[in-house]
Amino acid sequence: MVVLDNVEKTYRTRSGIVRALRDINLHIEKGRFIVICGPSGSGKTTLLMVIAAMLRPTRGTVCVEQNDLYKMSIRDRARFRAGNIGFIFQMFHLIPYLNVIENVTFAGGVVGESKNTAKARDLLKQLGLTERVFHKPAQLSAGEKQRVAIARAMFNRPKIILADEPTGNLDPENAASVIGYLSEFHRGRGTVILATHQLQAQKFADRVIHLCDGSIDKHS
Amino acid sequence: MNRFITFVLLGKFMKTLGFIFKEIRHRKTNFLFSLLTVAAAVALFISFFTAGKASQRETARLTLSMGFNVHIVSKDININDFLLTGLTDRTMPEQYLEKLASQQAISYNHLLASLQKKIPWRGFEVILTGLSGEICPSDSKKSPISYQIQPGNLYVGYRVAQTLGLKDGDTVEIKGKVLRIAKCLSESGGADDIRIQCHLRDAQDILKLPGQISEIRAVDCLCFAPTDDPAEVLRKEIGSLLPQTQVFHTQSIGLARAKTRQMVRNLFAVIMPLVVIACGVWIGVLAIMNVRDRQQEIGIMLALGYSSGQITSLFLGKAVVIGLLGAAIGFLAGTALAMIFGPEIFKITAKTMIKPEPSLLVISLIFAPLFAAVSSFIPAMIAVTYDPAITLREE
DSSP states (O other), rough: OEEEOOOOEEEETTTEEEEEEEEEEEETTTOOEEEEETTTTTTTTHHHHHHHTSSOOSSSEOOOOOOEGGGGGGGHHHHHHHHHEEEEETTTTOOTTHHHHHHHHHHTTTTTHHHHHHHHHHHHHHHHOOGGGTTTGGGHHHHHHHHHHHHHHHHTSEEEEESTTTTSSHHHHHHHHHHHHHHHHHHHHHHEEEEEOOOGGGGGGGGEEEEEEEEEEEEO | OOOHHHHHHHHHHHHHHHHHHHHHHHHHHHHHHHHHHHHHOOOOOOOOHHHHHHHHHHHHHHHHTOOEEEEETTTSSSHHHHHHHHHHHHOOEEEHHHHHTOOOOOOOOEEEEEEEEEEEETTEEEEEEEOOOOOOOOOOOOOOOOOOTTEEEEEEOOOHHHTTOOOHHHHHHTTTTEEEEEEEOOSSSGGGEEEEEEEHHHHHHTTTTTTEEEEEEEEESOOOOTTOOOHHHHHHHHHOOOOOEEEEEHHHHHHHHHHHHHHHHHHHHHHHHHHHHHHHHHHHHHHHHHHTTTHHHHHHHHHHTOHHHHHHHHHHHHHHHHHHHHHHHHHHHHHHHHHHHHHHOTTHHHHOOOOOOOHOOOOOOOHHHHHHHHHHHHHHHHHHSSHHHHHHHHO
C-alpha cells in the first residue's frame, strides 16, 4: 500500500522556486495498476521519485507498506528500495559495460542475490532474451533493452514497480509487449505505478491519475 | 566466523574490482588519459629525484673546484703580506693538522696542510709548495679536490715548464733533492703557473723545515644555519683548539658555493610540488569527466539501493588501480629517462649517481594510488550527491 499525505515538492532554481508537486494526497491499494497521466513537466517523474524513496518531499509524508520512507535512515531507505521497489525508465539506464545477465543480477547486489544467475536466466527466458544473455546493451535493440530493464526491475521480486514512460522510446509492438509484461506482474498481485503519455496503457489501469502543474487534476 | 566474514569481504572486494575493470575496459580513453597523467607525474618525480641527486652532487663537485675557502695560518704572520701574496712568513707545527682532523666538532669537508715558499730555481723565481695528503671526515666518502702527489714526484706549473723546457718524466734537482716531474700542468692564468708542487715531506727537506707547515687549507662543510656566519663559527671552533693560529675565510667562494647549491635545491623544491599539484588537478578533472559520463549509471545504482559508500568505492577503487599501474609505469619511464639523459647532463657524477632506486618504486606504489584517490575524492563525492531524480529522467 502506498499513501501520500499532503506531499509538496519545490525546487529552487535561478529563475525562482518551482513547485513540482502541490498538496498531493494519494492512497494506492496493494496490487493495483495505476496510470499517471499528464503533459511534460506536470510532475509525473517527481511523483514517482518521491514514492520511490529517492526524492525527499519538501512537505508531507510518504508511506509504502506502512513504512514512513523519509523517517528512515538513508541506508535503510536504500535497502527498502532495493527489496521492495523495481524501476523501469524510458531511457532504460542499463549499465553499458555489463552484459545482459550482469545487468539483471546487478539489482540483487544490495539484497545479496547478485549470484543468483538461475533466477536471472529464468526471467530473461520469460522475456524472450535467452539468446541475448551475454550481449552488452549496445548490441541490443530498444525493445530488448527495455525487456532487460524489466527483468532487472523484477529480479528482487518487488512489491511495487514504478515505470516512467517505459514505452516512450519503443515502437508500438514493443510498447504493447512492455505494457503486457507490466500487466502480467500486476496479475501476480504486484502494484504497478506507470507514468505515461500513452492512452492505450489506460485500458489496463485500475485507476488513472491526471497530473497538471504538480497537482492531481482528476481521478478515474 | 572470522573466516566467513573475511570470505564475504574478499568476495565484495573482488566484485568491486570486477566492476572497476569492466568499466575501465568500457571507457578506455578516460582510463588511458588518467593512467598517462599518473605515470607522467611519477616519471617526472622519479627522473627529477634520480637526476636531482646527481645534479646536487654535480653542483657540489663543480663548486668544490672553486678551491679551498678556509685558510688556517700561524697567529704571528704578517697579515698584509699574506693577503697580498697568499704566502706566509711563519710556519707552524704539522701536528696541528692531525689535531684538527681528529676533532669531530669542526665543520670542515676537506683538510690539507701545505708548506710553501718563494725560492729561486734555475734563475727563475718559483713558489715551492709541499702538499700533505688530503683528509676528509671519517664518515664521509669525499674525493680529494687537490693534487695527491707521491713523495719523489713533482708537478710543474705551466710557465715554469714552458720557460725551462721541462716535460713529464724529466728528473730535476731542487736544492740537492732529486725529483721526477710527474706532471706539467696546463695554464691556469694564476699563481699556479709559477708553482712547483711536491709532497710535503720533500718540501720540508728542501726548505729544511722538518715537521713544519705554512698553512692548513679547508673547505667549510656548508652545514651552517642561514643565520650563521661561517667565518665566525670556524674561528670559534678552531680558535679554541689551536690558539696559536688564525682563520681566514674566503667569503666570495663560500658564498658562491653555498648559493649555487641552495639554488639547485630551491629549484627542485619549487618544481616538484608544482608538478604534483598540476597532475593532481588533471586527475581530478579527468575524474570529474568520468563522473559526468556516469551520472545515469550512478543514478540507477542509487535507484537500485546501492549506498553512497559502495558508489564512492567504485570511483576511489578505480583511482587506486590507476595509481598503482601509473606508479609502476612511471617508475620505469622515469628511471629510463634519468639513465638515458642524465649522463648527457651530469657528466661527472652520472655514472655513480644515476641508477635505479628500488626505494622510489616502493614510495611511488604507496603514494601514487593515495595521490590519485585524493584527487578523485571530490569527484566521487560529487557523484554520490547527484540527484537521481534529475539524472534518471534526462534523455
